[in-house]
Amino acid sequence: MAPTTETLTAERILEATEEVLRRHGPAKATVVDVARALGVSHGSVYRHFRTKAALREAVTKRWLDRTSERLAGIAAGDAAAEDRLRAWLAALFEAKRHKAGDDPELFATYTVLTDENGEAVGEHVTxxxxxxxxxxxxxxxxxxxxxxxxTAAARAVFQATGRFHDPCYAREWQQPGIRTEFEAVVELLVRGLKA
Structure with missing residues (x-):
């Protein structure tokens, strides 16, 4: 193993873990594979993440946080609430569609990881x-x-749009007409919320 010249950080480990998971899948990826990709000992990885499960949870959280951060900017914006709601729901749908369509292997891996890490998923949904x-x-x-x-209305909107962001529906996201169906659901929800 060649010594690394860069400082080993949690972020570098998570980036390498993502790549190892993409290459090997969740069933075969190991901490040793991550360490090898970084050019360090597996003990160095364990200094940042005490267990393989902790590393997998951190990767899952990082993946989910990317979507949350993108959406937080829309939620905090100063556009009219109706426009923000439409934009937020569309951004969530597009983020999930792109993750599933652009990198299906990694998306399949994250589907496995999110099943393992219910707490991270629960925090994400919250x-x-x-x-x-x-x-x-x-x-x-x-x-x-x-x-x-x-808060109750938000939970209802989130649940009502589940078909467009819950990974169990990923196969449907590339079907013809899915965007029209999404827009019809959003329109119905906005009308229901209007004074």
Whole structure:
């Protein structure tokens, strides 16, 4: 193993882990493979992530956080609530479609990892519904939406749009007409929220 010249950071380990998972899949990828890709001992990886499970959870969280961060910018924007809601839902759908369509091997790997890491997925869903609640609350505050309980409304919107972001529906995301179906659901939800 050649010594590495770069400082070993958690971020570098996560990047290498992603690549190893893409190459070998979740069943065959090991911490030794990650260490080899980085040119370090597996003990060096374990200094950052105490177990293989912790490393896999961190990779899962990193993947989910990328989507959350992108959407947070839309949720915090200053556009009208209706426009933000439409943009947020469209961005979530597009992010999931691209992950599934652009890199199917890695998407399949993350599907396995998210099944293993229910806590990370739960935190992700909580974060996303909180973003939706902020948008709906802003709409209620401006009079654009009628939502006595923005948090409950956000959960309902998230669940109602599940077909367009839940990985179990990934095979449907490339079908002809899926965008029209998505837009029809969003239109129905927006009409339901309007004052």
């Amino acid at each position: 974060d996303l519904t909180a973003q939706l609640a902020r948008i709906i609350e802003a709409g209620a505050g401006s009079g654009a939406f009628t939502a006595p309980d923005p």
